Amino acid sequence: MPLPQWRAAGQTLRHAGVFDRLSLNFCSIEGVDASASMNAMQLRFVILASGVALTAACASNTITPNYSASNPNMKVGNERPEDTQATIENAGSFCMEVSEKWHKDGQTPDDKALWSKDTFRKVVPCP
Numbered sequence: 123m124p125l126p127q128w129r130a131a132g133q134t135l136r137h138a139g140v141f142d143r144l145s146l147n148f149c150s151i152e153g154v155d156a157s158a159s160m161n162a163m164q165l166r167f168v169i170l171a172s173g174v175a176l177t178a179a180c181a182s183n184t185i186t187p188n189y190s191a192s193n194p195n196m197k198v199g200n201e202r203p204e205d206t207q208a209t210i211e212n213a214g215s216f217c218m219e220v221s222e223k224w225h226k227d228g229q230t231p232d233d234k235a236l237w238s239k240d241t242f243r244k245v246v247p248c249p
Contacts, residue, residue, distance in 0.1 A: 189230055195239040198230065203237055210246060217248040 189198040197203050208221040220243050227238040 187230070187232060189234060196227075197224070197237040197239075198234055199237070200235050202226075202235075203239075210249065212248060217246050219244045219246045 191198055203224045205224060206222045208219050211218050211220055220241065222239055222241050224237045224239050226235050228236045230236065
């Protein structure tokens with residue numbers, strides 16, 4: 123038995139000296155029943171539709187980011203953290219005044235502010 127040959131839809135097919143005319147939407151295989159070709163096309167359509175539906179279902183559920191920082195010198199959020207009061211630390215032979223201030227240091231992709239803490243030290247006389 124010869125191997126089936128692909129032909130374009132609507133072409134006249136010659137098989138064993140008999141002319142047949144097939145009018146399928148896409149393509150047909152010479153020597154194969156037209157209903158089998160239609161079933162194959164329906165199966166392809168179902169698989170394609172299932173793939174599109176699955177992709178659409180997965181794409182619609184976006185993940186909401188949850189930003190958190192383990193570094194105590196960084197915070198995420200639109201509210202500015204409070205600056206601390208200046209404190210005096212005794213370093214032995216001298217004292218230091220330590221103050222901490224927060225500044226905006228950019229933003230996340232969903233427009234939440236990133237805050238960084240700056241620490242300022244100044245040598246002062248011990249009390």
